[in-house]
Every structure is written in C-alpha cells, then in structure tokens.
Amino acid sequence: MLLRARLTNLCCSLRSVLNAPRHSCIHLKLSSLANSQVSSSFLDNECTDFLPWLERKSGSRISSTLCIGKSSYGRSLFASKIIQTGDCILQVPYSVQITMDNLCPEIRSLISDEVGNIAKLAIVILVEQKSGEVSEWDPYISRLPLAGELHNTIFWSENELEMICHSSVYQETAKLKSQIKRDFLAVSPVFECFPQIFGDFTYTDFMHACALVGSRAWGSMEGLSLIPFADFLNHEGVSEAIVLSDDDKQCSEVVADRDYAPGEQVLISYGKFSNATLMLDFGFTLPYNNHDEVEIQLDIPRSDLLHDMKIELLQQYLVPTTKEMNSSKYSVNTFTIKEVRSARGKGKGVPQSLRAFARILSCTTPQELDDLVMEAAKTDGRLARRPLNNINKEIQAHLMLSSLFTQLSDQRIATIKSLDSLSPSIFPVRKQMALDLLGGEVRILKSASTWLENYCSTLRLQSIEDY
Numbered sequence: 359m360l361l362r363a364r365l366t367n368l369c370c371s372l373r374s375v376l377n378a379p380r381h382s383c384i385h386l387k388l389s390s391l392a393n394s395q396v397s398s399s400f401l402d403n404e405c406t407d408f409l410p411w412l413e414r415k416s417g418s419r420i421s422s423t424l425c426i427g428k429s430s431y432g433r434s435l436f437a438s439k440i441i442q443t444g445d446c447i448l449q450v451p452y453s454v455q456i457t458m459d460n461l462c463p464e465i466r467s468l469i470s471d472e473v474g475n476i477a478k479l480a481i482v483i484l485v486e487q488k489s490g491e492v493s494e495w496d497p498y499i500s501r502l503p504l505a506g507e508l509h510n511t512i513f514w515s516e517n518e519l520e521m522i523c524h525s526s527v528y529q530e531t532a533k534l535k536s537q538i539k540r541d542f543l544a545v546s547p548v549f550e551c552f553p554q555i556f557g558d559f560t561y562t563d564f565m566h567a568c569a570l571v572g573s574r575a576w577g578s579m580e581g582l583s584l585i586p587f588a589d590f591l592n593h594e595g596v597s598e599a600i601v602l603s604d605d606d607k608q609c610s611e612v613v614a615d616r617d618y619a620p621g622e623q624v625l626i627s628y629g630k631f632s633n634a635t636l637m638l639d640f641g642f643t644l645p646y647n648n649h650d651e652v653e654i655q656l657d658i659p660r661s662d663l664l665h666d667m668k669i670e671l672l673q674q675y676l677v678p679t680t681k682e683m684n685s686s687k688y689s690v691n692t693f694t695i696k697e698v699r700s701a702r703g704k705g706k707g708v709p710q711s712l713r714a715f716a717r718i719l720s721c722t723t724p725q726e727l728d729d730l731v732m733e734a735a736k737t738d739g740r741l742a743r744r745p746l747n748n749i750n751k752e753i754q755a756h757l758m759l760s761s762l763f764t765q766l767s768d769q770r771i772a773t774i775k776s777l778d779s780l781s782p783s784i785f786p787v788r789k790q791m792a793l794d795l796l797g798g799e800v801r802i803l804k805s806a807s808t809w810l811e812n813y814c815s816t817l818r819l820q821s822i823e824d825y
C-alpha cells in the first residue's frame with residue numbers, strides 16, 4: 359500500500375468562539391449511540407442525508423465511525439462510535455473529489471496558464487453554485503460556508519487590518535488580494551463568454567470561492583482537490599492525523615492518531631501552520647500556536663558609510679538554504695524567527711543567518727569587512743557565521759538585535775492594549791484573532807531577546823575571565 363501525504367492546503371469558514379477548548383468534546387449517552395440514533399444537539403440536522411448521498415455517489419462505504427455535527431468551529435466531524443488509535447476513520451474515493459477536471463473542456467481551454475490553481479478550482483465552485491439544485495454536487499456545494507461566515511484576512515476591513523499592521527500577515531493579505539484581483543481580471547472574459555453558466559458573477563463571489571478553495575482543498579502533484587466529507591474535519595495544532603492519499607486504492611483517507619469516545623469532535627492537522635498563515639488562508643487562529651513565527655526585515659541604512667560594500671557582500675555571501683530558496687517569501691534581508699525555547703543558549707537560538715547579518719551591520723571599517731571575507735575563505739565559505747574576534751563588537755551586534763526585538767515586541771504590546779478601545783464595528787472574532795496573533799509574536803520576540811541577552815552576558819563573563 360502506498361500512502362503518500364498530500365500537501366495540506368486547507369481553509370475554511372466561521373470560527374464563532376475563538377477561545378474554545380482544543381478538543382470540543384460533547385459527551386453523549388452511549389446507549390443512544392449504539393442504536394445510531396444520536397439525537398444530541400451537536401448533530402447537524404441539515405446534513406443527515408449527506409454521507410448516504412456521498413456513499414451512493416461513490417458506490418462505497420466512506421465512514422462507519424463518523425457523523426457530521428456542528429461545533430464552535432462550524433461544521434465538524436464527530437465520533438459516532440469508539441475510535442481507536444490507528445483506525446482508518448474515512449476513505450473518500452478520488453471519483454467523488456472535485457478537481458479542475460470537473461470543469462467542462464470548453465471553459466477550461468479558455469483559462470490561461472497564468473491563472474492560479476486556487477482560482478481555477480474556484481471557477482468549478484462558481485459553476486456548480488450557479489447550477490443550484492440541478493448540480494450533481496449540490497448537496498456538497500450548498501453546505502459550504504457562506505461569504506459572511508469567513509474570517510480570512512482578505513475579508514477584513516481597513517480598521518480590522520490596522521490591528522495587524524505590524525505583522526507580516528498584513529503585507530501577505532495585500533499580496534493575496536492583488537493575486538485574486540489579477541486572477542479575476544484574467545478569468546472575467548471567460549465568464550463573459552458563458553453568460554448562461556456564470557450569469558452576473560461579481561468580484562466578491564470570486565473572492566468567496568477562492569477563499570473556500572484556499573481553506574478546504576488539498577494539494578498534490580496532480581493539482582488541487584476538494585474532498586467532500588473529509589473537509590468537514592477541523593484543525594488542531596497538536597494532532598498528527600493528516601489526510602493521506604492512497605493511489606493504489608484511489609482514495610484519500612484519515613487514520614486516527616488517538617482514541618476518541620463517541621461524541622468527541624475528531625480533529626486533524628492541516629499542517630504546521632503559524633497563526634499568521636491560519637488567519638490568512640483559513641480564517642482562524644489558535645489561542646496558543648506552537649508553530650508561530652515572526653518575520654523580521656533588516657536593512658543596511660543608507661546613512662551607513664559602508665552601505666554599498668555591505669550590500670555587495672550580502673548578495674555574494676548570504677547563500678540561502680534550499681528551504682529558504684523554495685519559500686516564496688525569501689529575500690536576503692528577511693528572516694523568520696521562532697520561539698527560542700532555551701534561554702540559556704541550548705537549542706537553535708536565533709537563526710545563524712540573522713546573526714551573521716547583524717555582525718555585518720555592526721562593522722564600521724572596510725578592514726573589518728575584509729577580515730570577515732578572509733575568515734569565510736578559511737572556513738566553510740559563509741560570511742560572519744562565527745563570533746567576531748572582537749568580543750565587544752560581537753556583543754554590540756547581538757544587543758542591536760535584542761533591542762530591535764524589544765522594540766518590535768513593544769509595538770505589538772501597545773496594539774494589544776489599544777484593542778479594548780476599538781470601534782464596535784470590528785468583529786469580535788477578528789479582534790480575538792488579532793490578539794492570538796500578536797500575543798504569539800510577542801512571546802517569540804521576547805524569547806529571542808532573552809536568548810540574545812543571555813548570550814551577551816555569557817560573552818561578558820568570558821571576557822572578564824580571559825582578562
């Protein structure tokens with residue numbers, strides 16, 4: 359059996375209670391569950407016929423242990439029986455997944471290659487939505503979250519975006535909006551060729567469809583697909599269960615990573631996403647997110663007398679790792695920091711590339727820069743990866759970073775404090791998302807700052823001992 363993890367790229371809808379417990383656990387009476395007559399309030403009455411419909415359509419059993427319900431995360435899947443770690447809890451055949459292939463060839467042939475995959479699949483949703491009850495996918499399409507239920511940052515007002523203006527998600531939101539706009543302009547002529555199919559679609563309809571795809575489609579080498587039923591599963595940061603695709607059996611499946619009692623919400627992982635990514639692509643955040651990170655941009659000031667020399671060296675020597683190269687966000691002066699878990703200097707600490715940048719920044723003479731180049735030639739060829747010979751300079755470079763982190767953290771703390779006095783027009787759920795994001799970023803910046811200060815104290819002690 360070949361099990362291959364697909365790239366998860368899910369998103370979704372409404373998160374009405376952001377600080378809900380990680381496991382929304384609703385205990386039901388076992389006797390009622392044994393008869394499969396779960397009449398508890400969490401069951402989604404609009405969806406009782408959904409699984410039988412999908413099973414009829416696929417001609418196979420999709421799940422015998424899950425049922426559709428509602429939780430504070432919107433539509434959700436719950437255990438209808440005892441589930442044990444390792445149980446396969448659902449199998450959705452490829453034949454009932456929605457991909458670009460569901461678009462009629464006449465329309466597909468007109469869509470240019472420059473249109474992104476998310477936008478292409480969004481067009482499939484728009485076509486099926488327009489067909490209404492006539493669509494063979496209506497039971498699925500009609501249960502997708504409505505526009506007002508989505509909280510992805512692309513839907514935030516200017517006032518709401520102001521709450522997150524210090525975070526990189528602010529720029530990411532602007533980039534995503536312009537990507538969607540570009541895609542809309544590229545596909546609008548296609549819509550106009552088929553007025554009977556698309557009618558009068560607006561940019562808002564298109565944005566909504568793109569957000570649905572971005573938050574609930576799985577990506578693979580073959581492209582994106584919507585996986586009905588599996589996409590009612592909500593995310594939990596610590597879960598290890600993911601949606602896998604089994605090409606031999608031609609289906610997607612999920613294996614439980616823990617035991618569940620009947621009535622418990624079953625959760626999976628969409629990926630190791632920070633709150634910034636979750637709010638951008640999925641419209642929710644986690645109250646405490648282990649995968650949070652902060653993006654830092656450092657520049658060589660124009661006023662630096664060695665500005666041109668430093669820029670040249672940075673371009674020449676700061677060779678990115680393959681991971682950095684593959685990241686769409688990569689640039690030579692952008693760094694991602696994660697929580698530094700050991701203040702005493704154990705573990706990864708602050709990224710080496712950022713510390714190297716700070717050392718270069720702290721050089722004040724051409725000779726100091728030449729020394730770094732000579733050292734790089736004698737070692738592994740990378741510039742400023744070792745502590746500077748001059749301990750005071752090494753301390754100065756690291757204190758500069760530490761004070762930058764403190765400043766960035768203070769900015770965020772000031773925003774958090776100002777959130778209380780915000781206009782009532784701001785969705786409470788979005789305010790809570792901003793709090794989760796900023797709180798996580800403050801935690802990371804403080805941990806990095808503490809690490810740097812400890813590093814400097816150790817250096818100072820060392821220099822006293824050496825003296």
Ligand SMILES: C[S@@+](CC[C@H](N)C(=O)[O-])C[C@H]1O[C@@H](n2cnc3c(N)ncnc32)[C@H](O)[C@@H]1O
Binds near residue numbers: 431573
């Ligand atoms: C793949 S869909 C899951 C099904 C979705 N709840 C629905 O109503 O259709 C992903 C969406 O579910 C919601 N969601 C998933 N996990 C969540 C979580 N831990 N907290 C809040 N909302 C969550 C978000 O709205 C997200 O965009």
